[in-house]
Amino acid sequence: MSDEKKLPLRTAFAVSVSKTAAALSRATGRGDGSVIGGRLGMMIDPDLLAHLAAGREIALVSGTNGKTTTTRFTAAALGVLGDVATNSFGANMPTGHTSALARAGATRYAVLEVDEHYLAQVIQATEPRVVALLNLSRDQLDRAKEVAMMADLWRQALAAHPKVHIVANADDPMVVYAAGAHPADEVTWFSAGQRWQDDSHVCPACGGHIQRGEAGGWACANGDLRRPSPQWTLLDGEVVAPDGVPHEVKLQLPGTVNLGNAATALAVAAKFGVNPIDAIPRLGSVASVAGRYAQVERDGRLVRLLLAKNPASWLEAFEMADVAPTLLAINARDPDGLDTSWLYDVDFSPLRGRQVLVSGDRAMDLAVRLEINGVPFTHVKTFADAVAAVPQGRLEVIANYTAFQDIRAELDRVL
Amino acid sequence: MSSDLNGGLQIVWVYPDLLSTYGDRGNMLILAHRARARGIPAQTIEVRSDQRLPDQGDIYLLGGGEDGPQALAAQRLLTDGGLARAAANRAVIFAVCAGYQLLGSTFFAKGDKCPGLDMIDISSDRGPSRAVGELAGDVDPTLGLPPLTGFENHGGRTHLGPGVKPLVRVTTGVGNDGVTEGAWSETILGTYAHGPALARNPALADLLLCWATGEQSLGPLDDTWPDRLRAERLTAVGR
Missing domain, CATH: 3.90.190.20 (Mur ligase, C-terminal domain)
Known part of the structure; x- marks a missing residue:
């Protein structure tokens, strides 16, 4: 590293340029500013994201689907505790994270949606308290990593950070594999269902068959991987917390899928000490997410x-x-x-x-x-x-x- | 090409649990749809890799897959032997991408050279870069088909021996090696046009149906939408 003392000044300058560029982008109608600001700031201070993240308590949300909505719900839930910085425009790569943190100023909390390809890099830069892993399935395969490779990348990324708490989907074998090497007391499992199973017939650990049984259960035929028992579940349209208490969650967003996203957000927020009862009304106030469901x-x-x-x-x-x-x-x-x-x-x-x-x-x-x-x-x-x-x-x-x-x-x- | 189609045309999708990465189900659906539209009863059979592969089917479909599942599929097919027996019965085999590679003598998966089924005279290795994008070219004139249009996404390169003929002379994309694409021999036909290749190539679907039924030609269908799709994709690559 070069001269450490330079960093704060450089960082401050980078933040200022980043904000100005974002504001210009919005004012000229060229965009919402969530990418350009971050890009310029990071040219000036390559460690800008790490510097902006320092001192905040951060949750990251990643997965193929549902991450924008879950990020929005999680930010709403953490709002119980205080101000929350978040990349609510769905700009989910490091430039977007940098922009979001720069724009928010000093907040104690941040919730960042992370493109699944960038999870390792963003964990490294932001040292999050909690990482939520939603699901992995085929998505734009002509350029994205294949599904099993992505699960492996996640697993490696998490192995380097055993103290990060993971909130992970017990219904997706790829996610369970990704989180499976983590210390058991640093994983909270949720069950939000898995409608799409065609990318997880083969065990990512051994190549054996994943067999699915009653009530959402599944296990690899060779016994290397099986569905963990989830602490957060959905039952009859309600979210059931680890203490067994069911909560009615009235959402404006449609579908069981979004109820699952809400359960995930409540599980993440609980790790920060948020009581579901306090968070649930805030989830119900979310009417649309980056135009979705509008x-x-x-x-x-x-x-x-x-x-x-x-x-x-x-x-x-x-x-x-x-x-x-x-x-x-x-x-x-x-x-x-x-x-x-x-x-x-x-x-x-x-x-x-x-x-x-x-x-x-x-x-x-x-x-x-x-x-x-x-x-x-x-x-x-x-x-x-x-x-x-x-x-x-x-x-x-x-x-x-x-x-x-x-x-x-x-x-x-x-x- | 079975004797009499008692009980209709049997279309067997081989190992959808392993070889289905890019909408491979489409080829099965399209063949069944086009057969039924001609009044030919068609039955679709999906055979998972932990099941025995029937050897009395009329058309066998192999799709694309990631490296691990591809190697596993080749292993299981070698052990099972059903596909080789079906080929000996002159069944039609239509294989795409990873499925195409594993019909040859060898292919590469996860950096290892793997033995294939050796059912057609091809072998595959790794290319210098991944071939991703539109694929088009002129089909072997003896097959009497219009130009092929498809989408490819693979890291392999395939070398054709004297026992097969190239399916296509490439005008856009890479295919086997940038010059030819796919291969065919008797009633086995393979292509890098991945996923639902037959959606854009209804005449190729009909050729497979002719081979399987022994008919010289099939009644015309209203192909308004496939024709518009073909025209759009061929125009997009300047043809």
Whole structure:
């Protein structure tokens, strides 16, 4: 290391530049500032994230799906204790974390959503108190690490930090493997279900078969890996805490999936000393997350936006959506992944009987898929055409990442 | 190519628990859909790697997979012997990506050279870089098919011996080695066009169905959507 004394000054300057750039980005309408500010700041002080994290009590949230929502819930729950810094725009790489911490100023707590590829790096930089591991499944495989490799990377990252407390999903064998080498008293297991199981038929420890049994149980045939007994569970629409007390959690966000995200957030917050009873009303006040689940009225249609970016999250979106006219929009630009073959990993048959519209850059891929799936549909060129094609009332919109952003822009950046 | 299709066309998806990484189910669904649309009853059978592989099927499908599952699938198939017996019965085998590689003499998984099923005259090793992106080219004219369009994502390179013919002359992408893509011999056909390759290549699906049924041709279908998809993807690569 060079001259240590320089660091605080350099850090202060980096923070100032970072904030200014972020503010400029927002003021000029070029973005929400959550990436550019962090990028510039880190050019000036490469250890900026570590410096900004120092002295804070931090929770990290990572996984393939549900991390933005769970981060939002966790930040809401920790709000019981005081001010919380968080990257609420879903900018989940180190530049986004840096920006979020710089913008928030001095807070005692921080909750950061972390892209699963960056977990090792961000644990190293922020020395978190708790890391929540939600799930791992296929997601943009044309560029992402394969699922078993990701589980291995997580396992290695965590092995270097045995004092970090892990809150992990007992229902996902990949997550259990990733957390499995950790000291047992530093792991809290939750059960939020696993709708998508096609990436975890093979044991990541030994290559044996994972067999699934009654009531969500599973075990590797060779006995190396089995479902741990979860401390936090869902039962009849309620969240059951480790002491066995069930809590009614009234959410504005739809679906059992989000109830699972809420349970995870409560489990993380409990490690910071937050009582679920104090946190639950705050979770109920969350109405949308970076535009997701937002409801907007347009020409007499109540439009609700659901983001679905990989097979697991499509299954979740079908579970959340009302039985109502539904627009599906698919792109395959860089942020989405260029490959649309995952469409055949999703069973669209839950949509039979609903009026289905297809749109987006890759609507033709979707059209062929739906024809094979026996789901009648209509192709529309624009979002406005979709709105015009459905009767008054609910219109569910399920879109992948850039298609979602396009529609959000048409709706004037809702929320 | 079974004798009489009693009880309909049997389409066997081999080891979906190991070889299904990129929407591989699509090829099974598309073949069944296109058979049934012609009034040919079709039965789909999914055989997991801990089950015995039936050897009386008409069409066998092998999909893509990560290195570990690919090596495991090859091992199990060698031990099981069902696929080799099916091939001896002149069943149709359509294999994609990792499934294509393991039909050859050798392939590489996790840095190790692994023995394949040696059912077609190919061998695979590692390329200098991963091939990811659109794949297109002209199909062997003896097959009478329009250009192939697909998406590839693999680190392997495949060398063809004299016992097979290349499926495609590559115009976009890498395929076997940047020049040819895929291979075929009798009723076995392999390709790097991964996942639901048949979604973009309905004529290739029909060729497999012809091989399996012994028909010279099949009745026309309304291919409005697949044709629009093909046109869009081929235009995207400048064809």
